[in-house]
Amino acid sequence: MSTSHLHLFIGWLAMLLGAASGALMGLFFHRDDWAGGYGALRRRMLRLGHISFFGIGLLNFFFALTLSLVTFPEAYVRVASVGFIIAVMTMPLNCFLTAWKKPFRHLFPIPVLAVISGIVPILIAWPSS
Structure with missing residues (x-):
């Protein structure tokens, strides 16, 4: 499965879970x-x-769309892909865990950094022409 197809699937799965x-x-x-x-x-x-x-499901859709329109170096795509996958798993989980036990709020840097690690490689590798 291509990276863009994977992120389309993840986006739809996130919509279902939402x-x-x-x-x-x-x-x-x-x-x-x-x-x-x-x-x-x-x-x-x-x-x-x-x-x-x-x-975060929408971020995965946007990532898949971006990959279908713009070519990036594979290393940047891999880092961004992992970031968005970690984000879609950990942000809802961390929210639900924090609802259960307040100290879990200290784990919010994990999904936030995951989102950032998905966005930054795309911006760094964005074609200048």
């Missing part, structure tokens, strides 16, 4: 006190985890 997690949480949203209430950290982290599936 929809499924949203549907699951939607079963409880009618309760004002669910997950500590609307403004509670627990509920905010659950919502962020759900939305991060969509957001």
Whole structure:
């Protein structure tokens, strides 16, 4: 499977997980006190985890689209690919873990650095002509 096809698949899988997690949480949203209430950290982290599936899934779509339009050195593509894969796995997971136990918030640099490691190689290797 090519890198662009892999990231299209990952993007669609992330969309499915975003929809499924949203549907699951939607079963409880009618309760004002669910997950500590609307403004509670627990509920905010659950919502962020759900939305991060969509957001990082979109990054994977954009990466696949970019690879189909622009040629980059393979080493840069590999680094960016790994970064986006780690990001799509760790951002929602970290959000959900933080909703469960607050100290997991200290792990947020992992998905953030993963996103950055996906974006920066593309910008560095962007063709100048």
